[in-house]
Each structure stands twice: as C-alpha cells, then as structure tokens.
Amino acid sequence: MSHTAELIAVGTELLLGNIANTDAQMISQGLSELGINVFYHTVVGDNPDRVRQAVDIAKKRADILITTGGLGPTCDDLTKVALAQAFGRKLFYHEPSAQRIRDRFAAMGRPVTENNYQQAMIPEGATVLDNDWGTAPGVAFAADGVHVLMLPGPPRECEMMFQHRAVPYLRGLSDGVIASRTVKTFGIGESAAESVLRDLMNALHNPTLAPYAKPNGTELRITAHADTEAEALALIAPVEEQVKALMGHYVIGVDVDSLEEVCFSLLQAQGLTLGTAESCTGGLIAKLITDRPGSSAIFRGGIVSYTNAVKHHVLGVPQDLLDTYGAVSPQVAEAMARGAKQALGCDIALSSTGVAGPDPDDRGNPIGLVYLGIAWGDQCVVKALHAGTMATRERVRNQAAQHSLDLLRRHLTGLPLEES
Amino acid sequence: MSHTAELIAVGTELLLGNIANTDAQMISQGLSELGINVFYHTVVGDNPDRVRQAVDIAKKRADILITTGGLGPTCDDLTKVALAQAFGRKLFYHEPSAQRIRDRFAAMGRPVTENNYQQAMIPEGATVLDNDWGTAPGVAFAADGVHVLMLPGPPRECEMMFQHRAVPYLRGLSDGVIASRTVKTFGIGESAAESVLRDLMNALHNPTLAPYAKPNGTELRITAHADTEAEALALIAPVEEQVKALMGHYVIGVDVDSLEEVCFSLLQAQGLTLGTAESCTGGLIAKLITDRPGSSAIFRGGIVSYTNAVKHHVLGVPQDLLDTYGAVSPQVAEAMARGAKQALGCDIALSSTGVAGPDPDDRGNPIGLVYLGIAWGDQCVVKALHAGTMATRERVRNQAAQHSLDLLRRHLTGLPLEES
Numbered sequence: 001m002s003h004t005a006e007l008i009a010v011g012t013e014l015l016l017g018n019i020a021n022t023d024a025q026m027i028s029q030g031l032s033e034l035g036i037n038v039f040y041h042t043v044v045g046d047n048p049d050r051v052r053q054a055v056d057i058a059k060k061r062a063d064i065l066i067t068t069g070g071l072g073p074t075c076d077d078l079t080k081v082a083l084a085q086a087f088g089r090k091l092f093y094h095e096p097s098a099q100r101i102r103d104r105f106a107a108m109g110r111p112v113t114e115n116n117y118q119q120a121m122i123p124e125g126a127t128v129l130d131n132d133w134g135t136a137p138g139v140a141f142a143a144d145g146v147h148v149l150m151l152p153g154p155p156r157e158c159e160m161m162f163q164h165r166a167v168p169y170l171r172g173l174s175d176g177v178i179a180s181r182t183v184k185t186f187g188i189g190e191s192a193a194e195s196v197l198r199d200l201m202n203a204l205h206n207p208t209l210a211p212y213a214k215p216n217g218t219e220l221r222i223t224a225h226a227d228t229e230a231e232a233l234a235l236i237a238p239v240e241e242q243v244k245a246l247m248g249h250y251v252i253g254v255d256v257d258s259l260e261e262v263c264f265s266l267l268q269a270q271g272l273t274l275g276t277a278e279s280c281t282g283g284l285i286a287k288l289i290t291d292r293p294g295s296s297a298i299f300r301g302g303i304v305s306y307t308n309a310v311k312h313h314v315l316g317v318p319q320d321l322l323d324t325y326g327a328v329s330p331q332v333a334e335a336m337a338r339g340a341k342q343a344l345g346c347d348i349a350l351s352s353t354g355v356a357g358p359d360p361d362d363r364g365n366p367i368g369l370v371y372l373g374i375a376w377g378d379q380c381v382v383k384a385l386h387a388g389t390m391a392t393r394e395r396v397r398n399q400a401a402q403h404s405l406d407l408l409r410r411h412l413t414g415l416p417l418e419e420s
Numbered sequence: 421m422s423h424t425a426e427l428i429a430v431g432t433e434l435l436l437g438n439i440a441n442t443d444a445q446m447i448s449q450g451l452s453e454l455g456i457n458v459f460y461h462t463v464v465g466d467n468p469d470r471v472r473q474a475v476d477i478a479k480k481r482a483d484i485l486i487t488t489g490g491l492g493p494t495c496d497d498l499t500k501v502a503l504a505q506a507f508g509r510k511l512f513y514h515e516p517s518a519q520r521i522r523d524r525f526a527a528m529g530r531p532v533t534e535n536n537y538q539q540a541m542i543p544e545g546a547t548v549l550d551n552d553w554g555t556a557p558g559v560a561f562a563a564d565g566v567h568v569l570m571l572p573g574p575p576r577e578c579e580m581m582f583q584h585r586a587v588p589y590l591r592g593l594s595d596g597v598i599a600s601r602t603v604k605t606f607g608i609g610e611s612a613a614e615s616v617l618r619d620l621m622n623a624l625h626n627p628t629l630a631p632y633a634k635p636n637g638t639e640l641r642i643t644a645h646a647d648t649e650a651e652a653l654a655l656i657a658p659v660e661e662q663v664k665a666l667m668g669h670y671v672i673g674v675d676v677d678s679l680e681e682v683c684f685s686l687l688q689a690q691g692l693t694l695g696t697a698e699s700c701t702g703g704l705i706a707k708l709i710t711d712r713p714g715s716s717a718i719f720r721g722g723i724v725s726y727t728n729a730v731k732h733h734v735l736g737v738p739q740d741l742l743d744t745y746g747a748v749s750p751q752v753a754e755a756m757a758r759g760a761k762q763a764l765g766c767d768i769a770l771s772s773t774g775v776a777g778p779d780p781d782d783r784g785n786p787i788g789l790v791y792l793g794i795a796w797g798d799q800c801v802v803k804a805l806h807a808g809t810m811a812t813r814e815r816v817r818n819q820a821a822q823h824s825l826d827l828l829r830r831h832l833t834g835l836p837l838e839e840s
Contacts, residue, residue, distance in 0.1 A: 013632055021461070025440040040463065073611050212438060289702070290703060304703065304706045304723070306716055343734055344730055
C-alpha cells in the first residue's frame with residue numbers, strides 16, 4: 001500500500017517571511033527517498049484555531065501527517081494542543097521528558113523556567129521521540145487511520161529529529177524502496193550537463209536520471225524504485241557507469257558532499273599535508289577544510305594575508321613582486337603558495353589573490369579576476385579564474401575557494417590542472 | 421478594511437524537496453510591509469485537480485490569492501486553467517502577449533514552439549502583468565470578492581514580477597502599513613529573553629513584541645500597524661527603549677544583521693585594525709569578517725595555526741607553554757593573541773583554541789571547551805567558553821566565532837568582557 005503524507009509547518013515567522021520553509025524541503029526529500037508521496041505542504045501561524053483548521057483539512061487527504069514547529073515554550077506548545085484536540089487525545093505530564101529538560105538545562109548551566117515544562121506535556125498513547133538536539137521532544141501517534149508525527153521547527157533540530165526519529169518510524173510503514181545515487185560534478189553547468197546526457201535521460205524509465213544545479217556543482221541523480229534496496233542499486237549501477245563516462249574529468253565523486261570531502265580523503269589516503277595562503281578568500285578555504293572532523297591530520301594551517309605587509313612579512317612574498325605586478329597577479333599567487341608551503345611546513349599549499357568586489361582594485365583589475373596557486377615539491381602552477389564582473393562578492397569568494405579545491409583534486413588524482 | 425492574503429505555490433519540485441519555497445518567503449515579506457495579513461501558505465504539485473482543490477479552500481478564507489508557478493509551457497499552464505475554472509472565467513488568446521513571446525524568442529535566437537503560445541492564453545477580464553524577466557506573463561483579476569494574482573515560479577522572475585507588478589496593484593488595495601524594528605541580542609536564549617520580557621509582551625497590543633531564536637542570537641521584533649510608516653515608527657520607539665533597557669548588555673544593535681556587522685562598524689568608526697589567530701575555528705572568524713565589502717580597511721590578516729609547529733614558528737607561542745599547558749589552555753590563547761598582534765601589525769587581535777570535536781583532545785579536555793583571547797595595547801584577556809559536550813563540531817566552531825566577536829564588541833563599546 002502506498003502512503004500519502006502532508007506537511008504542516010506552524011510558525012508566524014514563516015508567514016511574515018522571516019525564514020523560508022526549509023524544513024518542508026528537507027522532509028520532502030526524505031519522504032521521496034522512502035517512496036512516500038507528498039501532495040501538499042501547508043504553512044500556518046501561531047494561532048490555535050487556524051492550526052486546528054489546517055489539521056482537519058489535511059487528515060482527510062493524507063494518512064501520514066508531519067508537523068514542524070509550534071512545540072517551543074514561546075508559542076504555548078500550540079501544535080501539540082491542536083493535534084491532540086483534532087484527534088481526541090488528552091495531554092498528560094510526561095516525567096521522563098521533564099527530567100530530560102532539567103538535565104539539558106543543567107548541562108548548559110541555565111535555570112529551567114516554568115514555560116520550559118510545557119514541552120513535557122504529551123498526548124495520551126503517543127510515543128515520545130527523544131530530542132538529543134534541543135529541548136522540545138517530538139511526538140508520534142496513530143489515530144483515525146492517520147500517522148501523526150510532530151517535530152520541532154528549528155532547522156537543525158528538525159533535520160536530526162527527522163533523520164534519527166521519524167525515518168525509522170516511517171520505514172516500518174512503507175513498502176518498496178526508492179534508492180538513489182548522485183554523481184557529483186564540478187566545473188560544468190546544469191544545461192551543459194543536460195545537453196550531454198539528454199539521450200540517456202530520455203531513454204530511461206527506472207532508474208531515472210535528473211540533473212540538479214547546486215551552489216558548488218551540478219549533481220546528476222539516478223533514482224530507482226524496487227522491492228529491495230539491493231535490487232534498486234543493481235538497476236542504478238550500469239547507469240552510474242554511463243554517466244561517469246559521459247561526464248569525464250568533471251566527476252568529483254559519487255554520493256559525496258563536496259570538493260572539501262573529496263580532497264580530504266585524497267590527502268588522507270596519500271599521507272600528505274596541506275596549507276593555505278589566502279587573500280581574497282579571506283580564510284574561506286581554511287574554514288572549508290577544517291569544517292571536517294579529523295582535519296588536523298591533513299591540515300597544517302593557513303595564513304590570511306589581507307594586506308601587502310602580511311604577504312611580505314609572514315609569507316615572504318618579495319616586495320619587488322608586489323610593487324611591480326601588484327597583489328593581484330600570477331607572480332604574487334605563486335610567491336604566496338611557495339611562501340605558505342615554507343612557512344607552514346606542509347606538502348602542498350594553495351593560494352588565492354583576486355578582486356572580490358564590490359570595487360575593482362587600484363590597478364584596474366576587474367571584479368571577479370582571481371589567481372589561484374598550487375605549490376608542491378619545488379613546483380607551482382597558477383590558474384586564472386574569471387568569475388565575471390557581474391558576480392557578487394560572495395559568489396567570487398565561493399567560486400575561488402571551490403576552484404582552488406578543484407585544482408587540488410586534479411593535482412591529487414593526476415588529472416590535467418585545467419578543466420577540459 | 422484590512423486584507424487577508426493566501427499564497428499557493430504550484431510545483432511538484434517543491435513537494436519532492438528539490439527546492440525550498442523561497443517565493444513564499446519573499447512575497448510574505450512584501451505583504452507584511454504593505455500591511456496585508458498572511459494566514460496560510462499552501463504548496464501543491466503539478467496536478468490540476470489538487471490545484472483546483474487548494475484554490476477552492478483558499479478562496480473561502482482570503483480576499484487576496486497569490487499563486488506562484490505553474491505558468492510555464494512544461495506544466496500545460498495548469499495554474500491559469502485551474503484559477504479560471506475556480507472563478508468561472510474562460511481563457512482567450514491574448515495577441516499582445518503572443519507577440520511579446522515571439523519577440524523574446526527572436527532576441528534569444530530560438531524558435532517558438534507550439535506550447536510556448538499557451539502562455540498567451542489569459543482569463544477573460546484579466547489584467548496582463550507584463551513579464552520583462554521571462555516568457556510567462558502574469559495575470560491579475562478580481563472575482564467573487566477575491567483579488568487573484570498569478571506570478572511565475574522561478575525565484576528571480578517571481579521577485580521582479582512581485583516588486584514591479586504585484587506591489588503596485590496591491591498598494592491600491594491596502595490601507596495602513598506595518599512597520600517593525602528588531603532588537604538583536606547575543607548571549608541570551610529565546611526562553612530566558614521571554615521570561616524577562618513577558619510582562620511587557622502581555623501588556624502590548626499595538627505594537628506587538630515577539631522573540632525569535634536565530635542561529636546567532638535571539639531577535640526581539642517590535643511590530644506596529646498604523647496609517648503611515650511615521651506613525652507606526654512612533655508607536656515602536658518607546659517600546660524599543662524599554663526592550664533595550666531590559667536586555668542590557670545583551671543588545672548588540674537594532675536592525676543589524678550580525679555581530680560581524682556591528683564589529684565592522686565599530687572598528688571603522690574608531691579607526692582600528694584587527695587580526696586573528698585561529699586554531700579550532702580554522703579560519704571562520706577571518707571568513708566572517710572578510711565576508712563584508714570594504715573589510716580590507718579594518719582587517720590586516722589572520723593565521724590559522726592548526727598545529728603546534730605553526731603556533732610556535734608563525735605566531736611565536738613559546739614551546740614551553742605548549743609543552744606545559746597544552747594547545748588548549750588560557751596561556752596559549754593569550755600567547756596566540758599577543759603573537760598575532762605582533763606578526764600582523766594590527767591594533768587588536770582575537771585568538772581561539774579549543775576542542776571542536778568529535779573527540780576530546782589528548783589531554784582530556786572536553787569537546788566544546790574553547791579559550792578565546794583578545795589582545796590590545798599591552799593587555800590581553802582570555803575567556804573560557806563551554807559550548808557543551810553534546811554540541812556538534814559545527815556548533816562549537818560557530819559559537820566560538822560568535823563569542824570571539826562578542827568579546828570584540830564588548831571591548832570596543834567599553835562593556836565588561838564577561839556576559840552579564
């Protein structure tokens with residue numbers, strides 16, 4: 001039997017446009033992977049009557065109802081109250097949840113306020129979904145032929161509670177599985193990738209193949225539906241090989257998050273250490289690398305040289321290079337990479353220097369021009385990146401950091417350092 | 421008379437979680453500024469029956485109905501068909517819209533396909549909202565006491581069409597405006613803030629006061645409804661003063677985005693320069709500062725000292741301090757801040773050293789323990805932060821960076837460096 005879910009997000013801040021309903025996106029992706037259809041999302045404010053009305057409509061249309069938000073003390077826990085009423089359940093005080101709240105506040109060294117205890121009120125007959133990521137417990141119960149799950153609204157809490165609490169619950173309800181594998185590329189746009197893959201996409205039914213433009217590269221998702229995960233993966237495997245062959249050097253990996261992750265694994269496997277010398281990216285490359293646990297094994301350190309004085313004194317960039325060519329030049333990018341390798345004692349160093357905007361530099365270099373260096377052994381290669389004069393500061397910085405990591409990926413996998 | 425709007429977004433890609441409904445956020449913000457209430461958002465897939473059902477529900481609850489998406493040729497223009505049916509209107513062929521489509525395709529050098537002309541079908545009696553940012557024209561009409569506006573779905577097109585076409589139309593309908601001011605705090609949680617403000621919140625009707633938990637601090641939004649913006653702001657002003665008085669040192673500013681922004685302005689106003697020495701935050705503080713355009717005026721540079729060797733050789737942290745107290749210690753945090761100030765030639769230096777996790781360090785320091793230093797002149801203060809052993813790596817790093825910036829804010833505004 002196939003299931004139909006609806007999502008109801010409770011929160012006036014959504015109706016005021018303070019935030020987007022990213023919880024609905026995250027949960028919808030997860031439900032799609034479980035093979036559960038979603039026909040409607042509803043957003044409603046912190047108003048008991050309107051929450052109740054939304055629930056009354058949804059329970060006629062769906063057999064799985066997932067709410068997000070409205071569980072915190074500041075909204076009088078109105079989602080639990082409204083859902084309990086809609087399904088004719090009383091709320092009772094759940095001592096283990098109260099104890100968890102006490103423990104959590106104690107660990108943070110903060111006093112429990114009276115309204116925090118509202119979060120320990122639970123509909124009768126409900127399963128408590130322990131919240132290890134915040135104070136409001138989630139709740140699940142089945143009534144009137146509908147499975148009801150209530151999750152907290154803050155996006156990170158919601159995601160953890162969905163993945164670790166709701167998904168195991170829902171997995172017990174669904175038949176058949178949808179499995180997917182994602183071939184991640186860097187350096188090729190969505191429509192260019194689609195042109196290359198169009199014949200293959202049109203020929204496929206199960207699995208299907210679809211491109212998704214993501215901020216840091218185009219993803220090619222292959223999705224199959226079958227009785228078991230193993231059967232679904234067997235359907236996917238040959239298509240994955242075809243996609244990888246068609247995309248060539250642009251493929252950075254399969255089911256990988258990011259270039260950071262790929263570079264991290266390559267450095268670790270090859271026993272090499274990295275350092276950075278950043279000007280226009282201002283610490284972003286170091287930040288991306290050190291986002292990952294265990295990065296101290298492969299990352300020695302970085303120098304954010306935002307002024308010529310720091311480039312000269314800390315990185316040892318010769319003053320005459322800075323005077324002759326300016327800070328935004330291939331010569332300085334090379335000296336920065338070589339200097340960082342020396343100063344930080346690492347095997348490979350990455351450098352960036354460019355014009356992030358919003359203004360061109362004083363030598364007339366355009367916004368979006370960035371030189372990226374990579375130094376190893378006694379060698380160094382510098383690549384020019386043109387992010388485009390229309391690009392925002394944020395985009396120039398992100399693109400520069402990603403292309404720097406792609407240089408590193410190409411170096412570590414023996415590919416040509418230019419995209420092709 | 422006050423108006424009530426509902427938003428219906430049409431698009432299966434929203435129900436699959438491929439994208440978030442950012443159109444709804446953007447439109448909700450705009451409606452709020454116009455003083456138009458929004459009580460519900462609905463998302464529905466590319467299915468004529470379900471779109472019709474969503475419209476039938478919404479038209480009973482609201483007197484303004486705004487749809488996004490479902491206007492393109494790939495979905496058979498189903499939104500226009502469903503809305504025309506729901507309000508008993510026929511569709512007719514609108515030659516000026518067809519001509520605009522022909523012109524637009526000619527300009528792109530592409531042939532017009534038959535289904536592109538579907539976009540030129542318009543409900544009778546409707547106003548066409550010319551689309552200068554894409555091919556699908558928008559539509560507005562009034563029927564059964566409801567104002568209906570249909571906008572294209574792609575976010576940038578939707579935003580341009582809303583700002584330049586829908587807002588002028590809606591301005592004619594609304595009376596009064598809603599204005600709001602947001603007092604931003606750091607270091608106090610949402611429920612603690614609410615405890616302090618509860619009496620004030622309960623006593624208020626216009627303006628209203630509501631707390632919002634954000635990743636980097638609790639926001640206290642004061643919202644007033646009046647005939648003019650000036651009157652609304654006059655209602656807000658005394659409440660803003662009360663909130664600021666009650667929140668004290670926790671207040672970082674009003675209508676400000678972030679601690680980065682506040683610190684940036686303070687450094688600029690005082691003509692001071694900053695540098696960083698980061699261990700556990702791995703470049704994040706430098707990244708946050710340099711996200712802002714013009715940061716080269718106040719930021720000299722940063723050193724990400726991820727190993728003891730870099731702490732010693734680049735920052736000049738004495739080897740005996742590292743050996744005696746370990747890298748995660750107040751002594752090393754102080755030496756890092758002093759060393760960065762020296763090496764980078766800045767007026768103020770921030771340092772961070774701690775355990776971001778997922779494992780404790782080899783001296784048994786717990787996850788989440790971070791020492792933050794700030795050095796200026798010949799002085800230095802170090803503060804210990806306990807992010808909690810349950811905190812994720814991401815949270816420890818973010819909290820450490822934010823608390824480091826809060827130290828800087830407190831230093832620059834002459835406040836005590838401890839929260840109180």
